[in-house]
Amino acid sequence: MNKVVTLDGLDIYQKNFQQILIRGDGRENFNKIIKENLSVSPPSKNLEVTNTDKYLFAKSSFDQWNLLYLEKQEYNNILINISKLNKVDEILATDYSYGQVYFEVIGKNKDQFLNKLTQFDLRPKKFPLNSMAQTLIARIECSIFNLKDKYIITCNRSFESYFIERLKDIASL
Amino acid sequence: MILINCPYCGEREQSEFTNGGEAHVVRPKDPDSLSDKEWGQYVFFRSNPKGIFYERWVHTHGCKKWFNAVRDTSTDTILKIYKLSDRRPEISEFQTTLKSPSGEPIVGSGNFAVKK
Amino acid sequence: MWESPDPKKGYDVIIVGGGGHGLGTAYYLAKEHGFKNIAVIEKGWLGGGNTGRNTTIIRSNYLWNESAHLYDHSVKLWENLSEDLNFNMMFSQRGVMNLAHNEHDIKEMKRRISANRLNGLDTKWLDAKEIKELVPIMNTENLRYPVLGAAFQPRGGVARHDAVAWGYALRSNEMGVDIIQNCEVKSIKTDNYKVEGVETSKGLIKASKVAIVASGHTSVLAQTAGVRLPLQSRPLQALVSEPIKPVINTVVMSNAVHAYVSQSDKGELVIGAGTDGYNSFTQRGGYDVIEETVRAIVELYPIFGKMKMLRQWGGIVDICPDASPIISKCEVKGLYFNCGWGTGGFKATPGSANVFAHTIAKDEPHKINEAFNLERFSDGRLIDEHGAAAVAH
Amino acid sequence: MSSIENSNCNYITNKKIKIFFDGKSYDAFEGDTIASALIRNKIKLIGRSFKYHRPRGIYTCGIEEPNALVQILNEHNEPNTRATIKRVYDGINISSQNRWPSLAFDVGSINNLLSPIFSAGFYYKTFMGPRGFWKKIYEPLIRRTAGLGKPPNNFRSKSIHQNHNVDILIVGGGLSGLIAARKLIDTNYDVLLVEQDSYLGGILKNSNKVDSIDGKKTTDWINETEKLILKSNNIKILKNTLVTSYNFTNHLIALEDKFVGKKIDLDKSELILHKIRTTNTILANGHIERFISFRNNDLPGVMLASSFEKYIHRYGVVPEKNPVIFTNNSSTFSLVKSLIQQRCKPLAYIDARKKEDIEDELKDYLKNHDIQFFPEAEVEGCQGNKEVEKVRIRTNNSIISINSSMLCISGGLNPDIHLFTQSKGLVKWDEKIITFKPNTAFQNTITLGSVSGNYNFHKIFEEVEEKLSFLNINKYVAKIEINVEDDYSITELWETKNDKKSNWSKSFIDLHNDVTTKDLTQAIDEGYDRIEHLKRYTTNSMGTDQGKISSINSLGIVSKLLNKKISEIGTTTYRPPYAPLSFAAIAGRSTYEFYDPERKTPIHNWHVKNHAVFEDVGQWKRPWYYKKHEDETMHQAVQRESKQTRKTAGILDGSTLGKIEIKGKDALEFMNLMYTNAFTKMRPMTSRYALMLGEDGMIMDDGIICKISDKHFIATTTSSGAPKVLAHMEEFLQTEWPHLQVYLNSITEQFTTFNISGPKTREIISQIFTEIDFSNEKFPFMTFKSFNYKNTQVRIMRASFTGELGYEIYISPEHALELWETIFKHGKEFNLVPYGTETMHLLRAEKGYVVIGQETDGTVTPVDINFNWMIGKNKKDFIGKRSLKRSDTAREDRKQLVGVVPLDKSQLIDEGQHIVECENLPKQIKTPIEYLGHISSSYYSPNLNHCISMAMIKGGNKLIGKTLFVSTPSGIKNIPVEIVKPIFIDPENKRLIS
Numbered sequence A: 001m002n003k004v005v006t007l008d009g010l011d012i013y014q015k016n017f018q019q020i021l022i023r024g025d026g027r028e029n030f031n032k033i034i035k036e037n038l039s040v041s042p043p044s045k046n047l048e049v050t051n052t053d054k055y056l057f058a059k060s061s062f063d064q065w066n067l068l069y070l071e072k073q074e075y076n077n078i079l080i081n082i083s084k085l086n087k088v089d090e091i092l093a094t095d096y097s098y099g100q101v102y103f104e105v106i107g108k109n110k111d112q113f114l115n116k117l118t119q120f121d122l123r124p125k126k127f128p129l130n131s132m133a134q135t136l137i138a139r140i141e142c143s144i145f146n147l148k149d150k151y152i153i154t155c156n157r158s159f160e161s162y163f164i165e166r167l168k169d170i171a172s173l
Numbered sequence B: 001m002i003l004i005n006c007p008y009c010g011e012r013e014q015s016e017f018t019n020g021g022e023a024h025v026v027r028p029k030d031p032d033s034l035s036d037k038e039w040g041q042y043v044f045f046r047s048n049p050k051g052i053f054y055e056r057w058v059h060t061h062g063c064k065k066w067f068n069a070v071r072d073t074s075t076d077t078i079l080k081i082y083k084l085s086d087r088r089p090e091i092s093e094f095q096t097t098l099k100s101p102s103g104e105p106i107v108g109s110g111n112f113a114v115k116k
Numbered sequence C: 001m002w003e004s005p006d007p008k009k010g011y012d013v014i015i016v017g018g019g020g021h022g023l024g025t026a027y028y029l030a031k032e033h034g035f036k037n038i039a040v041i042e043k044g045w046l047g048g049g050n051t052g053r054n055t056t057i058i059r060s061n062y063l064w065n066e067s068a069h070l071y072d073h074s075v076k077l078w079e080n081l082s083e084d085l086n087f088n089m090m091f092s093q094r095g096v097m098n099l100a101h102n103e104h105d106i107k108e109m110k111r112r113i114s115a116n117r118l119n120g121l122d123t124k125w126l127d128a129k130e131i132k133e134l135v136p137i138m139n140t141e142n143l144r145y146p147v148l149g150a151a152f153q154p155r156g157g158v159a160r161h162d163a164v165a166w167g168y169a170l171r172s173n174e175m176g177v178d179i180i181q182n183c184e185v186k187s188i189k190t191d192n193y194k195v196e197g198v199e200t201s202k203g204l205i206k207a208s209k210v211a212i213v214a215s216g217h218t219s220v221l222a223q224t225a226g227v228r229l230p231l232q233s234r235p236l237q238a239l240v241s242e243p244i245k246p247v248i249n250t251v252v253m254s255n256a257v258h259a260y261v262s263q264s265d266k267g268e269l270v271i272g273a274g275t276d277g278y279n280s281f282t283q284r285g286g287y288d289v290i291e292e293t294v295r296a297i298v299e300l301y302p303i304f305g306k307m308k309m310l311r312q313w314g315g316i317v318d319i320c321p322d323a324s325p326i327i328s329k330c331e332v333k334g335l336y337f338n339c340g341w342g343t344g345g346f347k348a349t350p351g352s353a354n355v356f357a358h359t360i361a362k363d364e365p366h367k368i369n370e371a372f373n374l375e376r377f378s379d380g381r382l383i384d385e386h387g388a389a390a391v392a393h
Numbered sequence D: 001m002s003s004i005e006n007s008n009c010n011y012i013t014n015k016k017i018k019i020f021f022d023g024k025s026y027d028a029f030e031g032d033t034i035a036s037a038l039i040r041n042k043i044k045l046i047g048r049s050f051k052y053h054r055p056r057g058i059y060t061c062g063i064e065e066p067n068a069l070v071q072i073l074n075e076h077n078e079p080n081t082r083a084t085i086k087r088v089y090d091g092i093n094i095s096s097q098n099r100w101p102s103l104a105f106d107v108g109s110i111n112n113l114l115s116p117i118f119s120a121g122f123y124y125k126t127f128m129g130p131r132g133f134w135k136k137i138y139e140p141l142i143r144r145t146a147g148l149g150k151p152p153n154n155f156r157s158k159s160i161h162q163n164h165n166v167d168i169l170i171v172g173g174g175l176s177g178l179i180a181a182r183k184l185i186d187t188n189y190d191v192l193l194v195e196q197d198s199y200l201g202g203i204l205k206n207s208n209k210v211d212s213i214d215g216k217k218t219t220d221w222i223n224e225t226e227k228l229i230l231k232s233n234n235i236k237i238l239k240n241t242l243v244t245s246y247n248f249t250n251h252l253i254a255l256e257d258k259f260v261g262k263k264i265d266l267d268k269s270e271l272i273l274h275k276i277r278t279t280n281t282i283l284a285n286g287h288i289e290r291f292i293s294f295r296n297n298d299l300p301g302v303m304l305a306s307s308f309e310k311y312i313h314r315y316g317v318v319p320e321k322n323p324v325i326f327t328n329n330s331s332t333f334s335l336v337k338s339l340i341q342q343r344c345k346p347l348a349y350i351d352a353r354k355k356e357d358i359e360d361e362l363k364d365y366l367k368n369h370d371i372q373f374f375p376e377a378e379v380e381g382c383q384g385n386k387e388v389e390k391v392r393i394r395t396n397n398s399i400i401s402i403n404s405s406m407l408c409i410s411g412g413l414n415p416d417i418h419l420f421t422q423s424k425g426l427v428k429w430d431e432k433i434i435t436f437k438p439n440t441a442f443q444n445t446i447t448l449g450s451v452s453g454n455y456n457f458h459k460i461f462e463e464v465e466e467k468l469s470f471l472n473i474n475k476y477v478a479k480i481e482i483n484v485e486d487d488y489s490i491t492e493l494w495e496t497k498n499d500k501k502s503n504w505s506k507s508f509i510d511l512h513n514d515v516t517t518k519d520l521t522q523a524i525d526e527g528y529d530r531i532e533h534l535k536r537y538t539t540n541s542m543g544t545d546q547g548k549i550s551s552i553n554s555l556g557i558v559s560k561l562l563n564k565k566i567s568e569i570g571t572t573t574y575r576p577p578y579a580p581l582s583f584a585a586i587a588g589r590s591t592y593e594f595y596d597p598e599r600k601t602p603i604h605n606w607h608v609k610n611h612a613v614f615e616d617v618g619q620w621k622r623p624w625y626y627k628k629h630e631d632e633t634m635h636q637a638v639q640r641e642s643k644q645t646r647k648t649a650g651i652l653d654g655s656t657l658g659k660i661e662i663k664g665k666d667a668l669e670f671m672n673l674m675y676t677n678a679f680t681k682m683r684p685m686t687s688r689y690a691l692m693l694g695e696d697g698m699i700m701d702d703g704i705i706c707k708i709s710d711k712h713f714i715a716t717t718t719s720s721g722a723p724k725v726l727a728h729m730e731e732f733l734q735t736e737w738p739h740l741q742v743y744l745n746s747i748t749e750q751f752t753t754f755n756i757s758g759p760k761t762r763e764i765i766s767q768i769f770t771e772i773d774f775s776n777e778k779f780p781f782m783t784f785k786s787f788n789y790k791n792t793q794v795r796i797m798r799a800s801f802t803g804e805l806g807y808e809i810y811i812s813p814e815h816a817l818e819l820w821e822t823i824f825k826h827g828k829e830f831n832l833v834p835y836g837t838e839t840m841h842l843l844r845a846e847k848g849y850v851v852i853g854q855e856t857d858g859t860v861t862p863v864d865i866n867f868n869w870m871i872g873k874n875k876k877d878f879i880g881k882r883s884l885k886r887s888d889t890a891r892e893d894r895k896q897l898v899g900v901v902p903l904d905k906s907q908l909i910d911e912g913q914h915i916v917e918c919e920n921l922p923k924q925i926k927t928p929i930e931y932l933g934h935i936s937s938s939y940y941s942p943n944l945n946h947c948i949s950m951a952m953i954k955g956g957n958k959l960i961g962k963t964l965f966v967s968t969p970s971g972i973k974n975i976p977v978e979i980v981k982p983i984f985i986d987p988e989n990k991r992l993i994s
C-alpha cells in the first residue's frame, strides 16, 4: 500500500489486487460454471458490483465481468481456476492480476477532486453505490467501483506513472 | 459536445465514443460475386443525409460496445438510441426538429436583405 | 459591385454553390471558354460556406504526382490572382511548415520532400535549429513530443479568404455571369441520365450542363439526381485569438501535436482544429475538439497560454475516402462534380476552378484532373493522401 | 486622487494601494478595477484605437468594453486585458497599447488623417501594384502595424479544469437569478449558480433603481438570500466566474478567476475552467446597454449611461460631476437620481423621445432640480482634442453647444442573447423594446429577467414563478419597491444627423475595429449588402468585444439604408465564447508534460539506468538504442548492438507489442476471416506470421498468431496498432458476425515480452528454464510452450524478427525485471546486449522483413510485398480479399518490394529518396521527373559491411538485377544502384531454424 495523495478530506492509496477478466454470455449455464469453479455468483445486472470483504465481482458490460480479489490469493489457485473456466468453450477467462494498477480514493472531497480529472457524473443518483463504470480519468481509460465510502479505480499498468503524476499535480494546485 | 446515452453505461460525452458511420450496411455475403463497381459501393460509399441519419457508435473509452443511433445531422439531436439486436426504427417515428439561426440553417443564415 | 438579379428561365451552365470553387469555375468558363450564359446559384450568401470559414493555408507539397500537379497548378495561379482579378487577394507567401515529432514523421516527410523535388516543387527539410530561427517562440524541446524537424514550402502561405469569393464574383459578374444569392437548389432535374436543370427555391431553372460545387452539401444534391458520391460531411472547426503584434511569421502545422496556426494581417492568430468524428451539418462541432486544439497550441507555444480565444466556428467539409477531391463527370450526362476537398480545398481554388471549367466546357477532363475521377472508387486507383498529407490543410 | 465619493458603494474597501500606469504611479483603493482607479485619478486617455490610432478612453464598466484594453506587465505581459474588469492590486503595472512612442503622442494617428485610404475593404482595393510591391513593401508594412497588445516573453500556466454535473444551472446572480435560486433552496435539485462578478446582486448593485425588496434594503435582501443559499445543501455558488460557451446538450463552459484583485501566485491555478453539464439552464444574465452613433462618439469622455452609474454605486467614484446625458429611453432616469444623490448634477438631459412619451415623473424631477432638458433632441456630435470638450445638441433644427468633459449615452437595452443563441435558441425582434429577444429555446433553457426582454421589476416575481412552474419548487413572492418609473419606453435612434466638420470627425459603429457608419454606407453602395458581407468587408463587430454594445445598432443603420425591417436583415451568428477565453484555461493541465499519457513498460527504469535513449512509438516510450558510453553516437550504438546480436545474442524489450486472447467455439472461423492466412490446417501449439487487411485490401497490421486449439488463439499486433486491431476485431464480431461465438481480451498489459535472439540464445535460456527442452526437435521454429516458472505463468514462443534463432518470452510484469536480470546474468559470458528499436529495424531489414508503416503506407497489398503465399487462396472470404481483385490492385506493374544495393557499396542512401532511371538531375527541376518509387528503409549493415536498402518500385519484381539510380536530398548526381531481391542475409533460413 502506497499513499499517493493526502489532502483535506481526501486520501488516495495505491494498492495491489488480483483480477480475473471473464467473458461469456451471462446465461444460466455460464452462471452455473462460474459458481461451480469460483464458488462465487456473478452479478446479473449490468454495472452491478457484488461486494464482500474478500472480493468484488462486477459486471462491466453485457458480456464481461471483472473479479477482483481484495485479499491476496495463492497465485497458483487463480491460474488453476482460470484454466478450469477455459475448459468451457463458451467462456474466456483471462488472468489480469498484473495488467492493472489500483487506487483507493477516500474522503468527503473525493467527488470534487475526481471531477477535476473526469467529466463522469459521480452523483449517487447517476452512479449508485455498488456499481461500476468504465470511463476516462485524466485522459486514461479507467474502471471505477463505487463502494461504501470509497472508490476503487483501476487502470492499465503502463499508465501507472502518468496517472500518479496527474493525481499529484492536481492535488498540488 | 453532445451527450450520448450508451445503452450499457448511460450518458457520457461524445468524446468517449467513436462514430462508425452509416448503420445497417450489411457486408456482402459473397464478395466474389460482385463487380468492381458493386464492391466499391460497399467499401467506399455511405449515405450522408442532411437530416435523419441511422448511424453506428462504439463506446471506445467505456464498455467498448457498438450500438445504433438515429440522429438529425442538421441539428445534432439524437432522436433514438437502440441496440444492434433491436429492430431498425421506422423513419416515420421521427419528426423533423426545430432549425435554428445559429447553426447552418436550411437556407442561408437568415440574412436575406436584398438591395432595392 | 455585383448585381443580384432574378434567375432567368435557363442557362447554358448552372453552377450550384457560390464558394470560391464555384465562382472561380464561372470566371474561367466565361474567360477561357467563352461561355456567355452562366449562373452561379447560392443558397445563402456568396462565400458563406467553407470559403468564408477556412484557415486559408495554401501549399502544394502533396505526395502523389497527381495531387502535386493539381495543387501546384493552383499555387501558380494564386501567384498572379490579384493582378488577374484586380482585387487584392493578400496572397502572402510566408511559407508553410509541417512539423515532425517522431521518427515516423521524419521518414514520411523526407519521402514527401524528395517526391516534391522531383515534381519541381520547393519543399525542403528544416532541422530543429532552423525551425527555431524561423519561429523563435516555438517550444521545440520541452514538450511531450519534441519537434525534430519540419518540411517547409517557402512558396506556401495564406490569402484572404473572402477576397477570393468577392474577386471572382466581381469579375465574372462583369463578364455577364448571373450571381443568384439566397436561392437554394432543392434538386437536380434529370431525364434518362441527362441533366435538364435545377429545381430551386425560386423555381425551375433550366440548363443542359449543371456543375455541383457545394462542398458539404454536394452529396445531398447528388442524391437528388440519383448519383451516389463517396462523401461524408463532417464539422471542421477553427478559431481566432485576440489580435496581437506580430509574433509568428510563417504558417506552422503539426499532425502529432495537432493544430495549425498563422497570424493574420490584422494580428489575430488563426488556428485550425481537426475534424469532428461524426457527420453533421450544424457548422458547429464539439467543444472537445477546441480543447484538443488549444492544448496543442499551448504545448507548442507556451506563451500563447496568455492569449485568449476570440471566436470559434465550424464549417461542413466533404471528406473523401482517400483524402483527395473528385473533379469529374458522372453517369448523368451534363452533370459535373467538384467536391471532396475535405479539409484542404481552399488552396486549390483557382487551380481546381480552372480545370473544372475545362472539364465542363469540353465534357472531358483536363490532363491535370483526369485522375480525380469517380471510377477510382471501383477500380482501386485511389490517390491516398492520408499518410502524406498529414494535417490535410 | 479623490477619496471615495459614494461611501455606500459596494465594491471598495478603504485600503489604499499603489498602481502603475505607463510607468507613473497612482493611488487606488482595494476593490478598484483598472478603469475605476484611473477614473479616480482623472485619467481619461487609456489607449489608441486599432486602425486610426485615435485617442480612446473608458466606454463602459464591464465585459462589453471595446476601448480600454491594456497590457499587464507584471503578469507575464498579459495583452488585451479589459481595464473595466481587471481588479487592481498593490504594485500592478499597467501599460497602454497600440501607441508609439507614447500614448499622448502617437505617430500612428496619422492614419486617421489618411482615413480615406483605410475605408471599408481598403485592403482589397489598395496596395496592389506595382508588381512585387505587395510582397516586399505593403504586406510587411501592414503586418507591422497589426494587432494590439504584445504577447508575453515566457509563460507556463497552471490552470485547471473542474467538471460539474447538476440538474439546474443558473447563469447570473442578479435579481432574477437570486429569486430563482431562492425558490430552489432545499429542493431535490442540484443547483449551481454562476456569477461573473465578485458580488451577487446584478442590477441591484449597479444602480439605485430598486429601493427595497421584501421590505428590506436591497443589500440586506441580497445578503439574506446569499446566506440562505449557502446554508442549503443543494445549491452551490461560483463567483468571479463567467459563462462563456453554451454547447449542445446543455454543456456550458465557465471561467473562474482565482486571483481577482490579487497578485497572481505562479504556483497555483490562476484560472479554473468549469465544464458544466446540466439538465436545465436558467439564463438570468441580464442586458447590455447599447450606444448611439454620432460624430466623434469615440472620444474619451463618452461613456454609456448605466456604466457611469455603475462607477458611482460599485466603486464610489463619480466620473464627472456635471456630465451631459443623452438618451432615447427611460432607463437613464436613475442616473440623474444617482447624481443628485451624490450632490452632483447633469449639465443637460437630452432625450430623443417625443415630449409626450417622456415620463412625467422624469420631467418633473428634471424641472425640480433645474436640469437643462432637451426633449426630442439629439447630440449632433462632440468635439475635443484628446477628450470631450464640447457637446453639440440639435434641437428644433438649431444647434446648441455645451461645454462638458463627459457625455453619458444610452441607446437602449439589449437582452444579452449571446448565450441563448449559442445554445441555438431562436430570437425575435420586439418592436416595443426595439431589440431582439429570446423566442424559442432549442435546449432546456429558460430565460429570466432582462435577458428575456422583461424590463419591468414588478413583473419579475411573476415571470420566475411562471417559467419555473414545471419544476417542483418553493413559492417565493415578495414586494419590490422601486425608485424610478418601471415601464420601459424607447424611441428608435441608431445614428444622429451630423454636420461633418473635417476628415478627423467620424461617427463610429464599431469602436474596437474603427468602423464608421460611413463604412457601412460605402460597403452597401459597393454591393456588400448582406449583413454577413458587411461584417466581413468592414470588419464590423469582429473585434474583441464582438460588437456587444454596437452590433444591433449596425442592423438598425443597415435596415434604414436598405429600407428593410431589422427582422429581415437578421443578425450575424453569435459564436462562442461570450468573451475572450484564455487559451491556458482551455488547455488545462493536459498540456506540457501531460499533453499525452506516457506508457512505460514494466522494466522502463532498467532502460533508464542503462542509458537507453527513448523513442516515442504511439504513447509508448521504447528504448531506441543504448548508449554504452557518453560519446557513443547512435550509429555506433546500433552497429554495435546489431553485430553483437548476430554474433552471440541480443535482447529487446518487446512489451509494447499488442497481445489479444481470442476464444470461443467459432474462433477458427473468425480468425480465418480476420487475417489473410489460412489457420485451419495449422497445428495446435504452433504459431504463424499473419497479415490483417482493411476492407480496401491494403495491409493494416501484422503479427504472430499462436494457435492453442481451434477454439483458442493468441494474436500479437504491432505496438501502435494494438488498440486499432482489437477494435477492428470487436467491431466485426459485434456488428457483422454476432452469430460467431468468440470472446476477446487484451492481454498486452498482463505480459511483459522479451525478444531474445542470436546464435547463443538457446544456451542462455536453457540455463534459466531448466525443465524445458529447447532443442530444435522438441521446440521447433514457430511453436510455443506455456509453463510455470517461479510461481508465475510463462509462455515462450520460438519466433524471430531478426532472422536469428530467437525466442519471445512472456512473463508477468511483477516478475519481469527479475527474469530480465537473470537473463543478463546468464548472458554475460556471451556478451549479451540489450538492443533498441533502431537495431531491431536494421536486423529485420538485413533479413528482408517489412515494418508496417515503413514499407507499407496504406496503399500496399500483401502481393506488393511478395506475400502472395500468405493469402489463403482457398478461403472463400476474408476481410479485404475482394479488393485484391480490382483492376488496379491486380495490376502486374504495381509498386513492389525490392532490395537495393548501391554500386559503391559504402554509399549510404537516404530513406525517402526516389528511384529514377536518369543518372543526373537538372539543377533546377522545372518539368517533373518520372520516378519508379521510393526507398522505404536504408541502413549500413555491419554484418554485411555494406549499405542496404529496401524500396517500393513500380514493376519491381521484373527489375531485379537492373541498375537504376537513387536521388539524393539535394544533389544533381544520383546514386547508381542495383535492384536485388529484398533479402540480404540467410535466404535459406539456416540461422532461423538452427
Ligand SMILES: Cc1cc2nc3c(=O)[nH]c(=O)nc-3n(C[C@H](O)[C@H](O)[C@H](O)COP(=O)(O)OP(=O)(O)OC[C@H]3O[C@@H](n4cnc5c(N)ncnc54)[C@H](O)[C@@H]3O)c2cc1C
Pocket (backbone or CB within 6 Å): C016, C017, C018, C019, C020, C021, C022, C041, C042, C043, C044, C045, C046, C047, C048, C049, C050, C051, C052, C053, C054, C055, C056, C057, C058, C183, C184, C185, C186, C213, C214, C215, C216, C217, C218, C221, C236, C237, C238, C272, C314, C315, C316, C317, C341, C342, C343, C344, C345, C346, C347, C348, C393
Ligand atoms: C475550419 C476550416 C478550415 C479550413 N482550412 C483550410 C486551409 O487552411 N487550407 C485549405 O486549402 N483549405 C481549408 N479548408 C477547406 C476549404 O475551406 C474548402 O475546401 C474550400 O473552401 C471549399 O470551397 P468550395 O467553393 O468548394 O465550397 P464552399 O465555399 O463551401 O462553397 C459551397 C457553397 O455551396 C452552397 N450551397 C450548398 N448547398 C447548396 C444548395 N442546395 N443550393 C445552392 N447553394 C448551395 C453553400 O452555401 C456554399 O456557399 C478549411 C475548411 C474549414 C471548414
Ligand SMILES: NC(=O)c1ccc[n+]([C@@H]2O[C@H](COP(=O)([O-])OP(=O)(O)OC[C@H]3O[C@@H](n4cnc5c(N)ncnc54)[C@H](O)[C@@H]3O)[C@@H](O)[C@H]2O)c1
Pocket (backbone or CB within 6 Å): D171, D172, D173, D174, D175, D176, D177, D194, D195, D196, D197, D200, D201, D202, D203, D204, D209, D241, D242, D243, D244, D284, D285, D286, D287, D330, D331, D413, D416, D448, D449, D450, D451, D454, D455, D456, D457, D460, D485, D486, D487, D488, D578
Ligand atoms: N426599469 C428599468 O429601466 C429596467 C431596465 C432593465 C431591467 N430591469 C429589471 O432589472 C432586473 C434585472 O435583473 P436580471 O437578473 O435580469 O439582471 P441583472 O443585471 O440583475 O443580473 C444579471 C447578472 O448576470 C451576470 N452575468 C451576466 N453575464 C454573465 C455570464 N456570462 N456569466 C456569469 N454571469 C453573468 C451579471 O454579472 C449580473 O450579475 C429585472 O427585474 C428587469 O425587469 C429594469
Ligand SMILES: Cc1cc2nc3c(=O)[nH]c(=O)nc-3n(C[C@H](O)[C@H](O)[C@H](O)COP(=O)(O)O)c2cc1C
Pocket (backbone or CB within 6 Å): C052, C053, C054, C055, C056, C161, C240, C264, C266, C268, C270, C283, C310, C311, C312, C313, C314, D541, D542, D543, D546, D572, D573, D575
Ligand atoms: C481567416 C479568418 C480570420 C477571421 N478573423 C476574425 C476576427 O478577427 N474576428 C472575428 O470576429 N471573426 C473572425 N473570423 C471568423 C468569422 O467571424 C466567422 O466566424 C467565420 O467566417 C464563420 O462564419 P459564422 O461564424 O458567421 O458562421 C475569421 C475567420 C477567418 C476564416
Ligand SMILES: [Zn+2]
Pocket (backbone or CB within 6 Å): B006, B007, B008, B009, B010, B059, B062, B063, B064, B065
Ligand atoms: Zn458504454
